[in-house]
Amino acid sequence: AQSVTQLDSQVPVFEEAPVELRCNYSSSVSVYLFWYVQYPNQGLQLLLKYLSGSTLVKGINGFEAEFNKSQTSFHLRKPSVHISDTAEYFCAVRRGGGYNKLIFGAGTRLAVHP
Amino acid sequence: DVKVTQSSRYLVKRTGEKVFLECVQDMDHENMFWYRQDPGLGLRLIYFSYDVKMKEKGDIPEGYSVSREKKERFSLILESASTNQTSMYLCASSTNRGPYEQYFGPGTRLTVT
Numbered sequence: 142a143q144s145v146t147q148l149d150s151q152v153p154v155f156e157e158a159p160v161e162l163r164c165n166y167s168s169s170v171s172v173y174l175f176w177y178v179q180y181p182n183q184g185l186q187l188l189l190k191y192l193s194g195s196t197l198v199k200g201i202n203g204f205e206a207e208f209n210k211s212q213t214s215f216h217l218r219k220p221s222v223h224i225s226d227t228a229e230y231f232c233a234v235r236r237g238g239g240y241n242k243l244i245f246g247a248g249t250r251l252a253v254h255p
Numbered sequence: 256d257v258k259v260t261q262s263s264r265y266l267v268k269r270t271g272e273k274v275f276l277e278c279v280q281d282m283d284h285e286n287m288f289w290y291r292q293d294p295g296l297g298l299r300l301i302y303f304s305y306d307v308k309m310k311e312k313g314d315i316p317e318g319y320s321v322s323r324e325k326k327e328r329f330s331l332i333l334e335s336a337s338t339n340q341t342s343m344y345l346c347a348s349s350t351n352r353g354p355y356e357q358y359f360g361p362g363t364r365l366t367v368t
Contacts, residue, residue, distance in 0.1 A: 184359035
């Protein structure tokens with residue numbers, strides 16, 4: 142059975158500091174991984190995805206993530222955050238059984254302070 | 256751009272009422288999904304549909320039903336709303352070709368009093 146664990150429920154950080162949001166997964170099928178962002182009062186927007194190939198994936202808004210198969214991790218990073226990055230971030234893994242169903246982590250709330 | 260719209264952003268209903276949440280996508284996607292989002296629990300799948308009139312239960316289907324009469328439209332029905340169904344409801348769609356992402360609507364925040 143697949144599962145996703147986001148290791149931090151909240152991450153406070155100062156503007157222009159680097160940030161890492163941690164995600165661990167378990168999966169018995171081919172691994173497809175996603176990071177989504179949810180700004181206040183909005184739906185989810187795709188930040189980046191790992192399907193195959195290079196383990197370093199670049200996404201929108203300066204975010205990147207690294208797929209580590211041996212550690213079953215897919216951590217999200219940004220070298221310098223802005224106030225506008227304040228949002229909730231969700232890691233997800235594709236389920237087995239087709240239809241592009243996803244399993245989501247519980248979310249990490251990133252709070253960027255001036 | 257893919258667009259997923261939901262009929263209401265905010266909804267307040269009374270206990271026992273029948274509630275309809277509607278979702279429309281404009282990208283001819285085969286798959287559509289309904290989730291509820293609660294703090295600390297992430298997104299949990301209620302139901303999904305992979306074709307017109309075809310549906311499967313997700314992880315938390317109790318108290319909900321769905322309808323998909325047209326490819327672009329997927330409705331979530333609360334037959335008799337209860338206070339524990341107060342939540343944010345998110346609709347999503349995806350193609351069935353390849354391991355592609357889901358596209359989300361803006362959400363409906365439902366309060367049952």
